[in-house]
Every structure is written in structure tokens, then in C-alpha cells.
Amino acid sequence: MELWRGDPLPDLIDGPVGSTEVARLHELRATAEEDLVEGRLQLGDHLGVLPDLQAAVEREPLRQRRWAQLMLALYRSGRQVEALRAFQRVRELLGEEHGVEPSAEIMALERAIVLDAPELQWTVPHQPTDGPPVAP
16 A cells, blocks of 8 residues: 555546546555455554544545444444444435435444444454464
């Protein structure tokens, strides 16, 4: 992720093939960022990932996976009310600007946060027996 510099293929962006490829590369990068955050959440870095997630939802507010990750990170950081506020923000954004509801995943996550569901609690990942331990 640290090697990404500016827009890809700047000389080809005006052509039909270039603009399509640039969009594809941007989507691949965004998905990779979300996957990286997912890994950090699985390792228990809930507090550490919060600034990155907050910046990410400001930068691209329509990416619902990032909102779900933000809600989960806030909840697991002991900030249940803020997690619910994040849900309200994405619900208002999607409803007011686009006339749609959040995804079923986000709606289910909001219900689980309200209920303080045990499945939202972080657990230490399974440690492989043939290698160094993974630190949270």
C-alpha cells in the first residue's frame, strides 16, 4: 500500500481503455485497503485502526464495508454509542443522498451492537503450532 503514488496511468486516463483500467486499479486498491483493515481487526488492533478507518469513510463515504469496519472497531474499543452514531451517519448519507438503506450486513451489525451480542467480542486468533506466535 505504501508504494502507491498518485493516479495510475496518467497518460492514458483520457482514453476509453485507460479510464476503465484506472477505475479498475482504484477499485483493487480500495479492496486491498479494506482487506488490510480486516486483518488488523482480526488481530485485535481496534484502537490502532480507528484513525485510518475514520479517514477512509471521509474520503470514500459510499463504501459500506468501511463503515461496517468502523462500527466494529469502535464497538470493540468500548465505544458502543459512537459505533451506533456511525451507523446513523451512514444511514442518513445513503438515505438522503441516494434513497437507499444500508446493506443487510450493516443493519445486522447495528442490531448486534444494540444487543451487545457476544459474537462481536474479539477473540485471540488460533495460533499455528509450527511458527512464532502472532501478537495482537
